[in-house]
Amino acid sequence: MRYRILGGTGLKVSEIGFGTIPILSGNVPVLPDYFSPDEKTAINIMNYAFTLGCNLFDTAIVPEYGDAEIKLGKFAALVGREKIIISDKSRFFNGDEMYNAVHESCKNLGTFVDIYFVHQVDEENEDITFGKYGAIDALNELKSEGKIKFTGVATHYYDILLRGAKDKRVDVLQGSGNILERGMLDRIALEPLFKQKGFILNKVYAAGILPAFFPVKTLLSGVLSYPISSALIGIGTDEQVDAVMLKEPEDYNCPTFSQVISVLEKNFVPIPCDRCQKCRCIYGTKIHIIFRQYNYYFLGKDYWALRKLDLNIQESAELCKKCTDMSCIKKCPQTINIPETMQMIKELVKKHIRNSII
Ligand code: SF4
Numbered sequence: 001m002r003y004r005i006l007g008g009t010g011l012k013v014s015e016i017g018f019g020t021i022p023i024l025s026g027n028v029p030v031l032p033d034y035f036s037p038d039e040k041t042a043i044n045i046m047n048y049a050f051t052l053g054c055n056l057f058d059t060a061i062v063p064e065y066g067d068a069e070i071k072l073g074k075f076a077a078l079v080g081r082e083k084i085i086i087s088d089k090s091r092f093f094n095g096d097e098m099y100n101a102v103h104e105s106c107k108n109l110g111t112f113v114d115i116y117f118v119h120q121v122d123e124e125n126e127d128i129t130f131g132k133y134g135a136i137d138a139l140n141e142l143k144s145e146g147k148i149k150f151t152g153v154a155t156h157y158y159d160i161l162l163r164g165a166k167d168k169r170v171d172v173l174q175g176s177g178n179i180l181e182r183g184m185l186d187r188i189a190l191e192p193l194f195k196q197k198g199f200i201l202n203k204v205y206a207a208g209i210l211p212a213f214f215p216v217k218t219l220l221s222g223v224l225s226y227p228i229s230s231a232l233i234g235i236g237t238d239e240q241v242d243a244v245m246l247k248e249p250e251d252y253n254c255p256t257f258s259q260v261i262s263v264l265e266k267n268f269v270p271i272p273c274d275r276c277q278k279c280r281c282i283y284g285t286k287i288h289i290i291f292r293q294y295n296y297y298f299l300g301k302d303y304w305a306l307r308k309l310d311l312n313i314q315e316s317a318e319l320c321k322k323c324t325d326m327s328c329i330k331k332c333p334q335t336i337n338i339p340e341t342m343q344m345i346k347e348l349v350k351k352h353i354r355n356s357i358i
């Protein structure tokens, strides 16, 4: 296992981090195929990863990730708290709620947290999070109290990551990306502000989809070629530990975006959207999320993707039909005809929803 420095924190983290969603128990629909191991099994799996050099363990507050936080706390006590780095998170955006959540997390873990993230910050809650007495202020207070060592912001949005990168109160960022959805990683690599922050990457397998199309080594090598500190992989069995920890790439190479698309083209015609998030819809349509759901529909997440698309595609496609602005097209480096693609997705959803009802 190789290690990288987590930005200005000085922490040395393993290039591959352990994502604890698959070791949770309970009825938590975070992952449709979680393994639900009992406490002893979960601790053994984490310990096995630790023996192979993994020192970064990422979790979330109970019950967001079921009981994973409690299991991780017990593992930390067993292995020696100082030997591992715990990153934890919760979806509370105002200061009071975040303050209480961190106390709750520490109680669940039975110890302090190395990095605590405000989780899933998006456009609706970012001003509360970054504002006075928001979650970031609370995390800084908790840092001075010794409950946490470093503060973090976790989000799927580039603009919010950039806001975090500019904010002195934020130590570490957590975002998503993989060899297909790499547009954000490309932008991060070009923006010097990110170099001061530690960066932890999630969704390396794209919700478990990509290993069916690419070797694990290619997926890891691809993301580790970017200036990130650690790539988190959800792990729920010893076999999965082997598949990831024993496949650490010797060097870092990322297949080109066209190479990735051409592999996927063997199955369907993907929308060549790398989720760079440069396009902006004047009505607030989240173009990159709709395009992701379309691609995921053909990549094995059909039920989930269709249901999500059904929630908003009709309205988004209608707005595109009437739109006279269309500035989104000019912003797209992949020159995707966004409004036309929206109509195509609307038709697909109409057809498949109808078929699934019949
Ligand atoms: S064309 Fe569609 S996605 Fe683009 S700005 Fe107009 S409504 Fe938004």
Ligand code: SF4
Residues within 6 Å of the ligand: 183, 272, 273, 274, 275, 276, 277, 278, 279, 287, 288, 291, 331, 332, 333, 334, 335, 336, 338
């Ligand atoms: S549609 Fe184009 S601009 Fe928008 S996220 Fe995808 S690749 Fe980027």
